[in-house]
Amino acid sequence: MKLQNKVAVVTGAASGMGKAIAELFAKEGAKVIVADLNLKGAEKVAEGITSQGGVAKSVQADVSKLADIDNMIDTAVSEFGTLDILVNNAGIMDGFEPVGDIDDDRWDLIFDINTKGVMRAMRKAIPIFLEKGKGVIVNTASTGGLNGAHAGATYGASKHAVVGLTKNTGYMYADKGIRCNAIAPGGVETNIGSSMKNINEFGFERTKPAQAVMPRTGKPEEIAQVALFLASDESSFINGSVIVADGGWTAAF
Numbered sequence: 001m002k003l004q005n006k007v008a009v010v011t012g013a014a015s016g017m018g019k020a021i022a023e024l025f026a027k028e029g030a031k032v033i034v035a036d037l038n039l040k041g042a043e044k045v046a047e048g049i050t051s052q053g054g055v056a057k058s059v060q061a062d063v064s065k066l067a068d069i070d071n072m073i074d075t076a077v078s079e080f081g082t083l084d085i086l087v088n089n090a091g092i093m094d095g096f097e098p099v100g101d102i103d104d105d106r107w108d109l110i111f112d113i114n115t116k117g118v119m120r121a122m123r124k125a126i127p128i129f130l131e132k133g134k135g136v137i138v139n140t141a142s143t144g145g146l147n148g149a150h151a152g153a154t155y156g157a158s159k160h161a162v163v164g165l166t167k168n169t170g171y172m173y174a175d176k177g178i179r180c181n182a183i184a185p186g187g188v189e190t191n192i193g194s195s196m197k198n199i200n201e202f203g204f205e206r207t208k209p210a211q212a213v214m215p216r217t218g219k220p221e222e223i224a225q226v227a228l229f230l231a232s233d234e235s236s237f238i239n240g241s242v243i244v245a246d247g248g249w250t251a252a253f
Contacts, residue, residue, distance in 0.1 A: 001029030002232040007080040009033040009072055011063055011121065012090030014041025016190030017140065020220035021087055021227045026054030028228060031080045035061040035072040036090070055080075063090045063117030064109065073124045082132065085231045086125045088118040088162075089140040093196045094152035096203035106197075107154050114158035119165060122180070126173070134177035138230045139166050140223075141182040143246050147253075149210035152203050163242055170240020179239045181230045186246025187217040215247045 008025050012018035014036035022032045026049040034049070034056050036042040042058035049056035059075050061068040076083045091114045094106065118139055129135025144150035145159030162182060169180040226245050229235050244250060 004029035006030045006084040008085035010087040011035045014038040017220045017223045018089040020224035024224040031055040033076045034058045064112035069120045087138045094155040097152040097200040099153040115161045137180040139182040141184045167240045182242045184244045186249040213252045214249045
């Protein structure tokens with residue numbers, strides 16, 4: 001087991017990539033905090049893990065709220081004694097709006113969830129990792145955090161920020177036993193589309209040429225395998241990196 005006796009927090013774990021990551025981590029021996037805004041969904045995932053002989057606890061977490069972020073990590077420590085792995089996976093999409101059509105409130109919400117929530121969870125975990133002398137952070141970025149034609153301006157900017165935060169953190173704490181990497185998934189079969197509101201026709205049309213060369217969509221379980229690699233000692237020399245998992249999509253441009 002690659003994560004035997006490790007304690008992991010996974011956000012956005014009630015469905016999609018987060019669910020697949022939580023389930024795989026538990027299968028590999030980790031004790032998992034299944035954190036999600038959707039408490040019933042998180043409870044169902046945790047119950048499924050437990051029924052398979054794993055160890056998990058569900059926690060309701062709106063990652064745009066500081067108190068919820070603090071609580072999910074405090075719960076990991078109180079329930080399981082420590083924290084070894086933090087997976088910042090929760091995120092929402094925009095509506096493909098170009099910069100000329102951005103709404104301030106929507107910008108703030110997307111950044112609160114996609115970027116500030118990631119920062120706050122990392123900030124909360126770092127003192128625990130420093131005391132232990134080790135720890136691993138895996139952030140879910142996006143190919144939209146590396147390119148400009150995969151979403152709207154707000155989502156793209158929020159994920160570019162996650163990439164920068166990941167690289168800075170990987171470097172800053174490299175000599176403290178802490179690793180921080182990110183995954184940049186391409187199109188993956190999740191329910192993130194449900195967070196898309198009032199699709200901007202102009203912005204959506206502009207992204208179509210990029211979408212047209214996508215070889216295929218990925219499965220959440222395929223992203224979970226990347227997360228497992230980054231969370232395990234098998235990736236011990238990988239730090240401050242962004243692993244693109246898109247089936248070859250962005251190799252085209």
